[in-house]
Amino acid sequence: MKFLCITCDEAMVFSERQEPGDGTFAAGFTCPKCGHAIALLANPMETQLVGALGVKIGGRELDQAPMEFVRSKMLGQDGAFAEEPPSTDSGQRTADSALAAKPRWSPEATARLDRVPNFVRGMVKKIYTEYAAERRIAEITPEVMDRARSELGLEGM
């Protein structure tokens, strides 16, 4: 999918993705020449059709989590998945250094995470944590979660 600024005859550049949580999807594109910006707005059915393919408009930011599609699309029972406890490092990294590399979760973000259905919670936590770690964000707050959700296209998470 490409967008063309007809006035400039330039391919527009993908700028951002938004999933406001109402089942719809938005993607922003900007013309690199004249700066004209447009938004692609998809209704819930269109959003669902694209989502059902397991693809991300604008490209994938993070590696796919195990069973990401199933866990994000299916209404499953709590307790269906058990997250494997983190393995203890036997190499040079100590437990302290491993912890130091991981972002903290603010109480507000933790409370919000607790509201995520158990079926997907472990995966969602991992995705937010990786998002923050890759951007060297020290603390995950609800604002960081909103940004990640928008950038990564995490509908309903």
Added chain:
Amino acid sequence: MSFRTYFDVPDADRSGLGNQIAEQRRRVAQRLASVRRVVLVMSGKGGVGKSFLTAALARAMAGRMRGGVGVLDADLRSPTVARLLGANGPLTVTDDGVQPAVGVDGIKVMSTEFLLGEGRPLEWRGPAQERFVSRGSLEVGTLREFLSDVLWGELDMLFIDLPPGADGAVELGGLIPNLTGALAVTIPSEESRASVSRTMRAAREGGIRLLGVIENMSGYRCDGCDTARPLFSGNAGAELAGEFRVDLLGRVPFSPSGDLGAPNLGDAVLKALA
């Protein structure tokens, strides 16, 4: 107004939806590379005991193959194989994938049985309106992840228990690069023959090797006089085998006790695979 179209614009397609789909297929191929044989168990008709036979075949093979046997329950809406094999959740998630449940005889199992709430139907997130439009894609995406994201490990044989219907084998077969072939299950009746014939034809025309036919519920054994009596009129197993020039691998009598033992089937299937 005239303007350039998709192929006229050389700039990269950042979404790369085609590449994302290709990556999904690569993940399936990578995961299944350690599985020696992938066999579909199919039928055109519901209620022929396909899941029961899949479980019986898995047990028969587990006793003959030392490399391990797995069962993927592709009947997402009516999963039954996990219970037949005594496999239970929860499923453990690791960084690399999801550990399958393990049932009797060490058989690895993946099924929506572990994911759906007790008595709950298969349901999807998001607005239910017009859901039928995307349901097919959602189910294919689920099966794709059952193949690619389950830590199947080294297996001699992975059985895939397909839901009733003529097109499932071809759709799923297209996802599996190392598909060995398909076994067709029927009951003796003419109605079943007609239905399973359609499924077998669809599979063959889709490039899937037909391994043989198994006729289930081929009569019952009278407890009192120990004679075998027919349950249905018809001879669908032999007729389908003749029509498609494959072997009738076995006739399995109805078992009121639900006994999964079908040891002779294991030998017949191994012969078909040879």
